[in-house]
Amino acid sequence: MERLTAKRDEGGYEVDAGLIECGEGTCRGRAIDRLAAYEDMQEMLEAQYEKTAERLEVLKAQGKLKTAQAQQLLAQKLTYSNMLGLIGVHSD
Structure with a gap:
């Protein structure tokens, strides 16, 4: 990736x-x-x-957290959470 920003010594970033x-x-x-x-x-x-978390809540309310669908949704939710954590905007 070609970086467009540069970190400043005093903090923050700048761009040409x-x-x-x-x-x-x-x-x-x-x-x-x-x-x-x-x-x-x-x-x-x-x-x-958010959409994945909501779908999981519906399955939880139905007592279906052990289904394959719920497990797939949980894996997706964790993936999204990890990605957001990597870019520094989310922690779960």
Whole structure:
């Protein structure tokens, strides 16, 4: 992966000004596109995590936590949780 940001010694990150263009109160460019893709991925992971957790709760209420479907959903929930944990936005 080609990194677009650089860590600053005093904390935080910065991006080369050539990777963004700003005007009229907004900015766009390659760095912004990469950030948007990351945010899209994070939103999708969070939505999938919640959807999976809700489906597990339904099965739990029905007393079906030992079914193959419940086990698959549990594995998916753990996978989503781990992915969110790796990107630093979730802990379970």
